[in-house]
Amino acid sequence: MIRLEALSLDIHDREILRDVSLDIAPGKVTGLVGESGSGKSMTALAIMGLLPRGSVVSGRALLDGGDLLATPEREMCRLRGNRIGMIFQEPMTALNPVKTIGAQVAETLVVHGKARRAEAWEVARERLARVGLPEERFALSRYPHELSGGQRQRVCIAMAVALHPELLIADEPTTALDVTTQAQILDLLNGLVDEEKMSLLLITHDLAVVAGTADHVAVMQGGRIVEQGPTEALFRTMAHPYTRKLFAASSHQPERMAQGEDAPLLEVRDAVREYRTAREGLLGRPGRFRAVDGVSFTLGRGESLGLVGESGCGKSTLTRAILGLDTLQAGAIRLGGQEIHAGPHLDPAIRRRMQVVFQDPYGSFNPRWTVERLVAEPFHLMDARPEDMQGRVAAALTDVGIEPEAMGRYIHEFSGGQRQRIAIARALITNPDLIVLDEAVSALDVRVRAQILDLLARLQAEHGMAYLFISHDLSVVRRVTDRVLVMRAGRIVEQGETDAVFAEPAHAYTRALIAATPRIPADWQGGRDA
Amino acid sequence: MLRFALSRALSLALSLVVASVVIFAVIEVIPGDPASYMLGMNATPEAVAALRDQLGLNAAPVARYLAWAGGMLTGDFGTSYTYKVPVAELVMQRLWVSLPLALYALALSTLIALPVGLIAAARRGSATDYGIMGATQLGIAVPNFWFAMLLVLVFAVNLRWFSAGGFPGWAGGAGPAVKALTLPALALALPQASILARVLRSALIETLGQDYIRTARAKGLTRRQATVRHALRNAMIPVLTIIGLQFSFLLAGAIIIENVFYLPGLGRLIFQAITQRDLIVVESLVMLLVFAVILVTFLVDLAYAGVDPRLRKRV
Numbered sequence: 001m002i003r004l005e006a007l008s009l010d011i012h013d014r015e016i017l018r019d020v021s022l023d024i025a026p027g028k029v030t031g032l033v034g035e036s037g038s039g040k041s042m043t044a045l046a047i048m049g050l051l052p053r054g055s056v057v058s059g060r061a062l063l064d065g066g067d068l069l070a071t072p073e074r075e076m077c078r079l080r081g082n083r084i085g086m087i088f089q090e091p092m093t094a095l096n097p098v099k100t101i102g103a104q105v106a107e108t109l110v111v112h113g114k115a116r117r118a119e120a121w122e123v124a125r126e127r128l129a130r131v132g133l134p135e136e137r138f139a140l141s142r143y144p145h146e147l148s149g150g151q152r153q154r155v156c157i158a159m160a161v162a163l164h165p166e167l168l169i170a171d172e173p174t175t176a177l178d179v180t181t182q183a184q185i186l187d188l189l190n191g192l193v194d195e196e197k198m199s200l201l202l203i204t205h206d207l208a209v210v211a212g213t214a215d216h217v218a219v220m221q222g223g224r225i226v227e228q229g230p231t232e233a234l235f236r237t238m239a240h241p242y243t244r245k246l247f248a249a250s251s252h253q254p255e256r257m258a259q260g261e262d263a264p265l266l267e268v269r270d271a272v273r274e275y276r277t278a279r280e281g282l283l284g285r286p287g288r289f290r291a292v293d294g295v296s297f298t299l300g301r302g303e304s305l306g307l308v309g310e311s312g313c314g315k316s317t318l319t320r321a322i323l324g325l326d327t328l329q330a331g332a333i334r335l336g337g338q339e340i341h342a343g344p345h346l347d348p349a350i351r352r353r354m355q356v357v358f359q360d361p362y363g364s365f366n367p368r369w370t371v372e373r374l375v376a377e378p379f380h381l382m383d384a385r386p387e388d389m390q391g392r393v394a395a396a397l398t399d400v401g402i403e404p405e406a407m408g409r410y411i412h413e414f415s416g417g418q419r420q421r422i423a424i425a426r427a428l429i430t431n432p433d434l435i436v437l438d439e440a441v442s443a444l445d446v447r448v449r450a451q452i453l454d455l456l457a458r459l460q461a462e463h464g465m466a467y468l469f470i471s472h473d474l475s476v477v478r479r480v481t482d483r484v485l486v487m488r489a490g491r492i493v494e495q496g497e498t499d500a501v502f503a504e505p506a507h508a509y510t511r512a513l514i515a516a517t518p519r520i521p522a523d524w525q526g527g528r529d530a
Numbered sequence: 531m532l533r534f535a536l537s538r539a540l541s542l543a544l545s546l547v548v549a550s551v552v553i554f555a556v557i558e559v560i561p562g563d564p565a566s567y568m569l570g571m572n573a574t575p576e577a578v579a580a581l582r583d584q585l586g587l588n589a590a591p592v593a594r595y596l597a598w599a600g601g602m603l604t605g606d607f608g609t610s611y612t613y614k615v616p617v618a619e620l621v622m623q624r625l626w627v628s629l630p631l632a633l634y635a636l637a638l639s640t641l642i643a644l645p646v647g648l649i650a651a652a653r654r655g656s657a658t659d660y661g662i663m664g665a666t667q668l669g670i671a672v673p674n675f676w677f678a679m680l681l682v683l684v685f686a687v688n689l690r691w692f693s694a695g696g697f698p699g700w701a702g703g704a705g706p707a708v709k710a711l712t713l714p715a716l717a718l719a720l721p722q723a724s725i726l727a728r729v730l731r732s733a734l735i736e737t738l739g740q741d742y743i744r745t746a747r748a749k750g751l752t753r754r755q756a757t758v759r760h761a762l763r764n765a766m767i768p769v770l771t772i773i774g775l776q777f778s779f780l781l782a783g784a785i786i787i788e789n790v791f792y793l794p795g796l797g798r799l800i801f802q803a804i805t806q807r808d809l810i811v812v813e814s815l816v817m818l819l820v821f822a823v824i825l826v827t828f829l830v831d832l833a834y835a836g837v838d839p840r841l842r843k844r845v
Contacts, residue, residue: 107759
């Protein structure tokens with residue numbers, strides 16, 4: 001279908017791709033795996049002819065014998081969306097917020113002159129139904145903000161396959177989605193490949209996703225394909241050391257011991273948080289939405305407690321309440337016996353005993369502050385700033401593996417993994433009893449994630465603080481927590497020892513979550529110790 | 531959408547009530563006698579007493595406020611002290627100059643700014659872009675009265691295409707009136723168009739970097755199609771904000787241009803009323819302008835909701 005021959009790319013004299021050669025076979029799924037910055041997305045954009053300014057490409061990208069890299073822009077516009085469709089990682093922002101979903105799908109047909117308006121809407125209706133958004137339930141006049149992330153990704157897929165392209169490029173299509181949604185979207189993509197004899201180039205950082213989906217896999221590192229072959233054979237042999245490293249990191253088990261004491265540190269009792277929703281109709285009463293619905297649990301000193309659940313289950317609301325950022329309507333939260341009251345009445349003495357690390361290592365720092373000031377910020381919770389403040393910042397940075405000389409630098413000078421280390425240093429600085437890790441490793445590449453998980457395990461062993469580990473990623477929670485809570489629709493549906501819950505999930509929802517988690521078949525892992 | 535419009539209309543009405551109370555309080559209730567202020571330092575006590583009587587200043591403030599506000603609701607703005615004609619009549623005459631002038635200037639500025647901003651954003655970093663940025667910088671920096679005089683010199687004195695000033699009224703048909711307003715509208719529009727073009731450019735550049743533009747390109751839209759079909763409407767929010775602010779300014783802030791072109795507009799009326807200490811006219815005009823600003827804000831709010839469906843549900 002498409003053959004890449006020695007594709008190389010430089011952007012502003014920076015080497016991005018080198019000698020990438022890859023065959024994308026018709027009617028098959030080709031997986032492209034690698035960490036961020038490995039050149040996966042740039043390979044896709046080169047095929048699409050949508051490279052950023054300043055790009056210099058060489059090599060060839062052949063489609064039916066014609067070189068896409070030499071095709072003029074006008075021709076490329078005719079190919080895009082018509083013969084090659086593409087979907088992207090972030091469904092929340094991939095759709096135009098001011099146009100209806102029907103109009104956006106129909107547009108694919110209209111711009112290619114394949115249909116008049118009315119026919120285009122007819123096709124849009126049919127394609128949206130095919131991707132699981134039937135008109136009875138999802139009117140074509142809906143706007144993107146009225147749909148969930150998974151539903152928006154379905155709209156993107158409908159848009160990309162509206163003209164039955166021969167190749168669909170899916171760039172991390174499920175990375176931003178929950179596990180059960182991810183499984184559904186992967187099913188949908190596989191179904192389309194089978195039905196329409198379409199090729200799929202599936203770009204992902206997740207080995208388990210390609211293991212379950214792709215026929216052929218290529219592994220990229222630093223702009224080169226280091227290994228490629230039929231999926232099963234590649235996983236069984238793992239000839240290249242980088243593939244083995246990637247694999248090892250994705251199932252990395254930090255060395256840690258159960259540390260929990262019986263003394264309760266955090267107690268949540270019958271917590272309820274409701275939000276008002278929009279009124280129905282002109283004079284209707286505002287609705288109520290219970291984000292947290294009678295949640296109770298206890299977290300022991302030094303314990304690692306996992307909280308898993310899908311987006312919208314109330315994890316974040318609960319976290320905000322625990323951190324004293326949001327008030328509860330009923331119930332109580334106590335830290336070390338002291339009740340947490342949100343708002344201005346929150347005692348700084350309580351506040352400094354708990355710290356938080358958020359998901360986004362890019363958005364959670366003030367870009368105009370030095371690292372020293374960022375890490376020292378929690379000191380404002382103290383009655384007086386300690387005199388050896390700089391020394392303590394240096395110690396915290398050393399603790400997380402950042403050299404203390406970095407204090408004078410700004411956050412943009414650090415990589416995602418380093419930023420997350422700095423965020424952990426900021427959380428450590430007040431010697432808290434509890435650190436809330438809110439999807440703290442979800443945005444990281446597998447190898448960096450493995451390092452951060454090791455770091456967290458070491459810090460816990462040294463300082464004995466408790467972790468509340470919030471994540472949608474079950475495989476990570478399984479490896480780093482002592483106990484786990486499964487949350488759904490504002491309630492805790494199951495809780496218990498992590499191993500026991502994963503081995504024998506009692507609740508149907510937990511079973512569904514575990515079943516939806518992609519995994520590499522156990523008998524493929526022969527190459528692991530090679 | 532209807533609920534959104536109603537809630538905005540309610541806040542419009544409330545703002546008007548609050549504004550009228552504030553204006554009334556500042557001019558009439560706060561210490562300092564309006565009558566002696568209007569008559570000046572040399573007025574005799576008898577004259578002041580007579581004027582106080584005539585202005586109804588001896589009644590209780592609440593009663594006076596109600597009479598004043600109630601009068602405005604029925605179109606009775608009182609009688610000008612200096613011109614001896616009903617304020618409503620005076621304002622209406624001037625409004626027939628200022629309102630068309632403001633709309634004309636606004637239309638010109640939008641018509642100039644839209645293509646200019648679009649081209650600059652689409653060719654970001656090119657010589658065209660730098661040229662446009664330089665020209666708009668100049669457009670903002672040049673005082674509009676100087677530009678107005680330049681227009682008069684070129685088009686009225688030398689080319690004799692337009693008259694140098696004055697306004698023939700609407701009685702003689704729309705043609706001559708529009709012609710008389712063309713140069714002043716152009717003089718007013720230039721700096722506004724420069725600002726608007728720059729706002730549109732930066733809003734568009736931001737929008738063009740969004741993920742959905744990449745999606746649109748992946749669907750096969752050309753760069754231009756993606757810009758016009760997807761980016762432009764999303765870039766409209768800041769542009770609408772600026773247009774709203776500009777209209778409010780154009781309605782009453784055109785005094786210098788009105789002077790350059792001898793136009794009997796609202797700006798000059800306000801200026802005259804203030805110099806002649808005609809508080810009745812000042813009070814009514816200020817209220818009218820406040821009403822105009824609040825009304826424009828209301829319309830801009832509706833336009834936001836028209837542009838962005840996400841805003842329709844928020845109240």
